[in-house]
Amino acid sequence: MSQIKMSEAVEIAMELVGKGVVIGEINNARNLRWANSALTTNGDTVDQSLSIAAFVDTPDGIASGISSGQVRNREDIAKLVEASKASAIAAGPAQDAMDLVTGPVHDNFHSEVIPPADEGIDFLSIQLGNVLPHGQFFGYAEQAQDTMLVATSAGTRMRFSQSTSRFELCAKSEDRERSAWSGQSGTTLSDVMVTSHADTVLRGLEHQKNRIDQEPGLHKVTLSPSAMADLMIYMLWSATAREAHEGRSVFSNPLGGTRIGEQLTQRKLTIATDPALRGLETVDHVVNLGSSSMSSSFDTGILTPRAEILRDGTLNALGSSRHAALEAKLPFTPLSDNIEVRDAQGSGSIDELAARMGDGLLITCLWYIREVDPQSLLLTGLTRDGVYVVKNGEIIGASNNFRFNESPVGMLSRISDAGDAVNCLPREWADWFSRARVAPVTVDQFNLSTRSDAV
Amino acid sequence: MSSHLPDFLAESALSVANDANASVAHVRIAQHDNRGVSTRDGNVENIASDSATALSVRVVHNGAWGFAATNELTHEGAADAARRALEMARISSAVMNEPIELADEPNYGTASWVMPKEIDAMAVSDDDVVALLQDWNSRVAKSSVVNHVDAHVAMGRDTTFFADLNGNRLTQERDRISAQLTAIHIGEGGFDDMRTCAPPAGRGWEYLLGKGWDWDHELAALPDYLEEKVKAPSVEAGVWDLVIDPTNLWLTIHESIGHATELDRALGFEANYAGTSFATLEKLGNFKYGSPLVNVTGDRNSEFGLSTVAWDDEGVAAQQWDLIKDGTLVGYQTDRSIAAKVGLDRSNGCAFADSALHTPIQRMPNVSLQPGSVDRSTEDLIVGVERGIYIVGDKSWSIDMQRYNFQFTGQRFYEIKNGKIVGQLKDVVYQSRTPDFWGSLTDIGGPSTYLLGGALNCGKGQPGQVAPVSHGCPSAVFRNINVLNGRKEASA
Numbered sequence: 001m002s003q004i005k006m007s008e009a010v011e012i013a014m015e016l017v018g019k020g021v022v023i024g025e026i027n028n029a030r031n032l033r034w035a036n037s038a039l040t041t042n043g044d045t046v047d048q049s050l051s052i053a054a055f056v057d058t059p060d061g062i063a064s065g066i067s068s069g070q071v072r073n074r075e076d077i078a079k080l081v082e083a084s085k086a087s088a089i090a091a092g093p094a095q096d097a098m099d100l101v102t103g104p105v106h107d108n109f110h111s112e113v114i115p116p117a118d119e120g121i122d123f124l125s126i127q128l129g130n131v132l133p134h135g136q137f138f139g140y141a142e143q144a145q146d147t148m149l150v151a152t153s154a155g156t157r158m159r160f161s162q163s164t165s166r167f168e169l170c171a172k173s174e175d176r177e178r179s180a181w182s183g184q185s186g187t188t189l190s191d192v193m194v195t196s197h198a199d200t201v202l203r204g205l206e207h208q209k210n211r212i213d214q215e216p217g218l219h220k221v222t223l224s225p226s227a228m229a230d231l232m233i234y235m236l237w238s239a240t241a242r243e244a245h246e247g248r249s250v251f252s253n254p255l256g257g258t259r260i261g262e263q264l265t266q267r268k269l270t271i272a273t274d275p276a277l278r279g280l281e282t283v284d285h286v287v288n289l290g291s292s293s294m295s296s297s298f299d300t301g302i303l304t305p306r307a308e309i310l311r312d313g314t315l316n317a318l319g320s321s322r323h324a325a326l327e328a329k330l331p332f333t334p335l336s337d338n339i340e341v342r343d344a345q346g347s348g349s350i351d352e353l354a355a356r357m358g359d360g361l362l363i364t365c366l367w368y369i370r371e372v373d374p375q376s377l378l379l380t381g382l383t384r385d386g387v388y389v390v391k392n393g394e395i396i397g398a399s400n401n402f403r404f405n406e407s408p409v410g411m412l413s414r415i416s417d418a419g420d421a422v423n424c425l426p427r428e429w430a431d432w433f434s435r436a437r438v439a440p441v442t443v444d445q446f447n448l449s450t451r452s453d454a455v
Numbered sequence: 456m457s458s459h460l461p462d463f464l465a466e467s468a469l470s471v472a473n474d475a476n477a478s479v480a481h482v483r484i485a486q487h488d489n490r491g492v493s494t495r496d497g498n499v500e501n502i503a504s505d506s507a508t509a510l511s512v513r514v515v516h517n518g519a520w521g522f523a524a525t526n527e528l529t530h531e532g533a534a535d536a537a538r539r540a541l542e543m544a545r546i547s548s549a550v551m552n553e554p555i556e557l558a559d560e561p562n563y564g565t566a567s568w569v570m571p572k573e574i575d576a577m578a579v580s581d582d583d584v585v586a587l588l589q590d591w592n593s594r595v596a597k598s599s600v601v602n603h604v605d606a607h608v609a610m611g612r613d614t615t616f617f618a619d620l621n622g623n624r625l626t627q628e629r630d631r632i633s634a635q636l637t638a639i640h641i642g643e644g645g646f647d648d649m650r651t652c653a654p655p656a657g658r659g660w661e662y663l664l665g666k667g668w669d670w671d672h673e674l675a676a677l678p679d680y681l682e683e684k685v686k687a688p689s690v691e692a693g694v695w696d697l698v699i700d701p702t703n704l705w706l707t708i709h710e711s712i713g714h715a716t717e718l719d720r721a722l723g724f725e726a727n728y729a730g731t732s733f734a735t736l737e738k739l740g741n742f743k744y745g746s747p748l749v750n751v752t753g754d755r756n757s758e759f760g761l762s763t764v765a766w767d768d769e770g771v772a773a774q775q776w777d778l779i780k781d782g783t784l785v786g787y788q789t790d791r792s793i794a795a796k797v798g799l800d801r802s803n804g805c806a807f808a809d810s811a812l813h814t815p816i817q818r819m820p821n822v823s824l825q826p827g828s829v830d831r832s833t834e835d836l837i838v839g840v841e842r843g844i845y846i847v848g849d850k851s852w853s854i855d856m857q858r859y860n861f862q863f864t865g866q867r868f869y870e871i872k873n874g875k876i877v878g879q880l881k882d883v884v885y886q887s888r889t890p891d892f893w894g895s896l897t898d899i900g901g902p903s904t905y906l907l908g909g910a911l912n913c914g915k916g917q918p919g920q921v922a923p924v925s926h927g928c929p930s931a932v933f934r935n936i937n938v939l940n941g942r943k944e945a946s947a
């Protein structure tokens with residue numbers, strides 16, 4: 001992309017396509033990975049791409065086609081436009097076609113995109129050099145700066161820049177019989193204190209020296225914010241208006257329509273996405289290229305407000321595009337790229353929550369979560385890197401791991417206590433979803449279905 | 456990629472690395488082209504294409520890896536990537552245990568390879584792809600039991616160029632294609648679905664026209680399969696004998712053998728993310744992985760294999776080797792640095808990066824369970840089962856971080872009584888522990904039951920990378936496997 005500025009490329013594409021959505025993306029990222037207390041792989045990458053959703057008028061309606069690639073000159077852009085228009089014509093009228101809404105015009109749309117000067121990864125490598133020799137450590141850190149330029153034929157010219165950082169530290173005992181993990185998401189690795197994470201995981205290994213195996217079955221458990229986030233993110237992805245309306249979702253009402261308005265838990269639990277969530281801010285307007293249950297390129301440019309899927313325990317909304325919302329006769333509910341799970345009746349830290357649990361298991365991480373039955377949204381997965389046995393409110397040791405079979409929807413009614421919502425890194429879904437503020441919860445009769453010998 | 460540009464860019468990067476006295480320098484230029492078409496009830500939902508090209512430089516300097524990449528395909532961009540890779544090596548060298556060394560590999564000079572195919576899928580028009588999906592949709596949607604039909608086609612091409620300080624200049628091109636159609640029923644008792652079982656393959660457009668898979672038969676039968684499933688009784692949880700069809704067993708192989716025999720996992724390199732492996736190095740040559748009928752190979756040269764190449768992303772030529780022989784663990788998957796680390800003379804060629812923006816890591820070859828020497832059919836296997844379930848098609852999957860405890864579902868589950876299929880069951884979930892499961896294999900199908908399954912979406916590494924991979928296998932019988940009832944698990 002050296003021969004043409006991204007904002008110019010977007011404007012040329014917009015001019016050539018005439019009608020549609022154009023998105024230019026610039027990504028700068030650096031990463032470090034370590035295992036057995038030594039750095040292993042790393043990377044320093046620069047990536048740019050241009051994507052076009054062409055809207056083409058046909059006798060039966062507006063058609064849409066998508067093409068993405070890298071462009072160096074006007075000729076490259078013209079080829080992409082041509083490909084997107086050809087795809088649109090082949091596709092025929094789009095079911096979700098609607099008039100584009102004019103979104104904001106940002107003053108800095110045409111300003112130079114300057115690569116970040118964040119020195120976080122250098123700072124981190126120095127810290128790692130001090131910490132890694134003092135145990136068996138494994139982990140990963142990345143720092144990314146993403147800039148997105150969005151133009152539509154309705155006049156929208158939006159520019160979003162977002163910094164994302166992620167740090168993970170895992171420690172294992174020399175005999176590999178014990179394992180603990182700690183993670184942190186944010187906007188810069190400069191915030192990461194490796195010694196603090198090392199203290200957390202080494203404390204976990206200490207607790208695990210007293211092994212108290214537990215049998216599979218229905219257990220009272222406290223889920224860490226990370227574990228709760230992983231379950232609620234999957235539920236959020238499944239909370240689509242279209243499928244619920246069609247009768248093919250856990251959120252479908254067996255008598256017709258959806259379960260909106262149904263109380264799913266007695267707790268004052270709220271599950272929301274909110275682009276203005278302080279410290280976890282994200283893109284606050286719809287930016288879409290394709291069509292799906294929850295998205296439509298025709299919605300690009302519309303403001304994304306806070307959306308509460310669950311409000312004080314009651315199913316309040318389901319994610320949708322404008323077209324899906326019309327079909328389902330529900331309010332248009334675009335979702336943003338973060339999650340907040342809070343319980344108005346909850347309080348305290350995870351340690352305080354575990355203490356209030358009395359007797360039970362404290363689960364720090366979930367892993368390999370997959371859907372077993374969409375009808376109930378039954379999910380399966382594993383516990384990982386620390387299942388602690390709590391007796392009379394005290395951690396007295398650690399258990400073996402388990403495979404769980406649970407529905408995040410069915411589980412809501414068995415939440416008996418909760419803590420304060422805190423920022424956390426969802427262990428399972430962090431590759432796709434790292435902005436989470438989630439409360440730890442205590443769940444009765446959590447189905448730890450079978451034993452896992454894994455560490 | 457134009458014909459002279461890769462050499463020019465490679466020289467730009469390699470000269471910077473050479474001048475800095477890097478002991479190893481690999482330049483990869485990779486172009487990834489992908490197309491996808493999806494329909495919903497016969498209406499096109501998306502037609503999308505993308506093309507991404509980037510250049511990466513990977514060096515060993517001061518004993519440490521350094522990696523950098525760019526999609527600025529100019530002399531300056533390539534040279535800058537080399538300098539940034541050297542800088543990353545400098546950062547890494549401060550925190551390393553032992554210097555990186557690579558297992559030796561012959562030099563192949565200037566060479567090229569193109570995956571054989573009959574019809575170039577990437578050149579098939581969008582109109583033809585849409586017409587095919589709409590034809591499929593109409594065949595299935597006419598059934599009264601089918602309320603919705605989702606269908607999609609995905610195809611991709613990787614064109615890569617590899618150059619190193621030893622003079623290798625290797626160009627290759629490989630394709631893949633995949634299609635799925637799902638029929639959905641919504642009724643008073645809830646909803647259910649049935650999906651085609653055709654695996655993705657390293658083939659051209661001819662695959663979707665019937666070469667390698669009988670689409671006509673499967674699409675014609677799909678509504679009946681779904682109708683029978685909707686009416687089927689729910690399974691009784693407990694211990695059952697299983698006859699597992701290759702359309703399901705490939706995924707169990709992938710998770711419980713494929714990933715477990717990755718040597719980087721066994722050595723802890725994936726411990727923070729994908730996990731480790733129970734199949735640790737001291738078990739090599741003595742661990743009873745399964746019954747004597749279990750013979751598993753790794754390869755990067757199977758015909759139509761999704762992991763098939765001529766050379767891996769470190770310039771290692773494609774090979775085939777044993778992973779499990781007569782039930783015993785005898786081999787691993789390696790790249791050049793892992794091979795050198797454990798004292799092997801040569802890598803078996805499993806280095807792979809899903810784009811030039813990612814560093815190559817050890818990824819899975821085609822991992823396949825070999826058929827029995829006697830050509831027994833699936834029906835022959837079923838005859839030998841008194842009370843069991845015949846499982847067809849894959850669906851849900853999950854396995855723990857050491858590859859012990861797994862749980863799978865499928866598309867169709869046929870109850871077997873006294874050696875005969877008596878009808879479908881539903882809500883079947885099978886769960887086991889890897890060595891127990893493979894140890895319970897008592898009967899195996901012959902070559903006529905062998906099928907190359909696979910997936911396009913195998914995930915590993917940080918930052919995450921996705922790899923296509925194939926797994927061949929015959930039908931096989933497993934005794935006394937734990938079966939759960941998925942519906943009852945949800946209300947446990």
